[in-house]
Amino acid sequence: MSSSEKHSSGAKTDVAKTSEATSTADSPQPLLRMDDVKISFQSSTGVVEAVRGVSFDIYPGESVAIVGESGSGKSTTAMSILGLLPENGSVTGGSIIFDGQTINEMSERQIQKIRGSEIGLVPQDPMSNLNPVWKIGTQVAESLKANNVVGKSDVKKRVNELLAEAGLPDPESRANQYPHEFSGGMRQRALIGIGLAANPRLLIADEPTSALDVTVQKKILDHLKTLTDQHGTALLFVTHDLGLAAERAEHLIVMHRGRIVEAGPSREILEDPHHPYTQRLVNAAPLMASQRTHTTAQVDPAASAPAETKSKNADSEIIRVDELTKEFPVRGKRGEMFKAVDNVSFSLHKGETLAVVGESGSGKSTVANMVLNLLEPTSGTILYQGENVQKMSAKEIFRLRRKLQVVFQNPYGSLDPMYSVYKSIEEPLVLHKVGNRKTREKRVAELLDMVAMPASAMRRYPNELSGGQRQRIAIARTLALEPEVIVLDEAVSALDVLVQNQVIELLNELQQNLRLSYLFITHDLAVVRQTADNVVVMKNGQIVERGPTESLFDDPQQDYTKELINSVPGLSIKLGSGLQQG
Secondary structure, eight states, rough: OOOHHHHHHTTTTTTTTSSSOOOTTTOHHHHHHEEEEEEEETTTTTTEEEEEEEEEOOTTTTTEEEOOTTTSSHHHHHHHHHHOOOEEEEEEEEEEEEETTEGGOOOOHHHHHHHTEEEEEEEHHHHHOOOOTSSHHHHHHHHHHHOOOOOOHHHHHHHHHHHTTTTTSHHHHHHHGGGGGGGHHHHHHHHHHHHHTOOEEEEEEEEEESSOOOHHHHHHHHHHHHHHHOOOOOOEEESSOHHHHHHHHHHEEETTEEEEEEEEEHHHHSOOOOOOHHHHHHHHSTTTOOOOOOOGTSSSOTTTTTTTHHOGGGHHHEEEEEEEEEOOOOOOOOOOOOEEEEEEEEEEETOOOOEEEEOTSSHHHHHHHHHHSSSSOEEEEEEEEEEGGGGHHHHHHHHHHHHHHEEEEEEHSSSTTTTTTTHHHHHHHHTTTOOOHHHHHHHHHHHHHHOOOOOOGOOOGGGGGGGGHHHHHHHHHHHHHOOOOOEESTTTTTHHHHHHHHHHHHHHHHHHHHHHHEEEEEHHHHHHHHOOEEEEEEEEEEEEEEEEHHHHSSSSOOOHHHHHHSSTTTTTOOTTTTHHHO
């Protein structure tokens, strides 16, 4: 009996029995066994049960994914294996057994001996998990030294090898740089190098690729698979990406409110989910097969015209970018310039969603910043309703800000933690001298209702809200001044699938009701397929392909576009196909 068969035994009828001991004299022992594990946190209001009787096994060389929305207990479960629960958290029941040793009965010193060397970790947030004042190479070397992986004379060589294995070009130069000199994806790759430094027997990867572009994501995941194949390393993915879970994990564990609700072979569960919660997750996932949930045909007077024809209607053109170029000086190389954006042209029309996609460094965010007038172009023009933005006075630019707004990727970073929800949404109204206190309060209440948040949320603060709620507040603030165009900079990429689906539906509804235009900057092609009318594909600062979403995805002309599409995890897996047939 294979390990996957062991896991699937009774998976869909009695999850508690899914991972009970099934080993016989001739079958392998699990590397990790979670046996009826309970985890609680002490809070100001009493004891909170975060994990409620979780049981599963992981075998050598096996890959397992835990999926579920924020608050489901998946990350808490993973961190308990490493003994890294917060001070107010503890394992209150059951056993965590690694290679025959009960981790939750160990002292901190005993856990430290296996943490890193036997069980590795790739955490989710690279900026808060890398030391900002240490060079990247120093941080990888520290991990090697702490786990006595190589001799002192071989440390530098191994550092470069690990950074290269993690997908970083020119590792020798990169080792001498600091985290702030890396893109988000590069920082994540550095963390992967650190996690793999000691060749651990179990690697826990907490959203390991959420910050990465699809092509880099594929390279990293291919590398992790090579590791498991060659060294027998077991992988535990904590992820909200169902495509990744379906493609990269043999076994899937679905958690909801601290409990496992479904477990078994990944493809079986995701193609034919049985539990209502799993069905909700699968239905909410942005699938590559999905079509645009609404098109500009519903908001454009030229309803019968195809997207390509409508885009030629100059009357509906709201933003025009012509031959836009942006150069930056190269640090340490006097007189040398780096061309981040090279001769880019496109148009955004009334009520349209235009997606700009590409890898890190493709220039898409630089284009967005120039459109927002946060960066000055080296050459080229940006027209807003026919007016040249670069020639506007400071007063005209201030007025333009009312019509051109932005929603950033990280709502916690874009909302002032010292401001209440009310003050955050009211701030743009105050700055632009809109209304008096009474009318502003009424407007804030309207905006909260518009983004499906209760009026009672006004007095709360960002740290009291979930990620999805914070993003709704960010959208409400963006709508305060009744903009015509919203730039969405990776606005849903950090959200769980259920929340992501809710925010996408909200954005679509707002677009139809208010006839908004969206400039969508993203690396998530599945979301693009679901939300965009037209797509611009960028590579190395240039546009390599453009067109209506459906035709570009169904028949991409450029090899680079084909590579982007084919790199999406779970592309060939028809999630929920059994459910849809039922």
